[in-house]
Amino acid sequence: MKNGKTPDPNTIHPIAGYDKEIYVKPTIENPNIIVGDFTYIADSDFESHVTHFYPWSRDKLIIGKFCQIAAGVEFVMNDANHQMNAVSTFPFYTLEGWEMEPPAASDMPFKGDTVIGNDVWIGQNAVILPGVQIGDGAIIGANSVVGSDVAPYTIMVGNPARMLRKRFDDELIDILLRFKWWDKSIEEINSLIPILTSSDLKTVRIKLIQNNNFDV
DSSP states (O other): OBTTBOOOTTOSOOSTTOOSOEESGGGOOOTTEEEOTTOEESSSOSGGGEESOOTTOOOOEEEOSSOEEOTTOEEEOGGGOOOOSSSOOOOGGGSTTOOOOOOOGGGSOOOOOEEEOSSOEEOTTOEEOTTOEEOTTOEEOTTOEEOSOBOTTEEEETTTTEEEEESSOHHHHHHHHHHOGGGSOHHHHHHHHHHHTOSOHHHHHHHHHHHHTOOO
């Protein structure tokens, strides 16, 4: 507890007197956007960052807990796509006066739901394309365009985004994925902060193994 307050995932403005950072979950109105506790964006509105998402859209945007989303990030959904298996990609059916019925769903590119894991940091002005799956603990560099899946605890940069490196070795990544600190209670997470924020990864590894009886 800090300053007599307990973290509350239903608070919209987690920084007193500052409205340009919000917890996303309590602001969501679209039922096809699902966001976990304590994920925040550096803005006063989240849904404006989800584009080409309509009442008839078939996909979902699913974001885990404790994600950090910088200003200018855009989640592009499947209905941004145009028909690509015909001579023209022009969407006549969306515009007034053109005699075209909407194409069959099977004729439109569809890459499924966009799923972001837990404790993912998405840098400023990054673009997440439709159907992308980003694993827990990944970092997406500023201005990156992510069009393919991202493994857990991987740093991705560039356009198109490429893997820069893994954040940790495979053993520590496996421990963290099994530990799932983001699913623990607020009290447990508070007690874990010294471990979660330590740069002494050797000690972190030992403590996590000892405290959780992991086989490695």
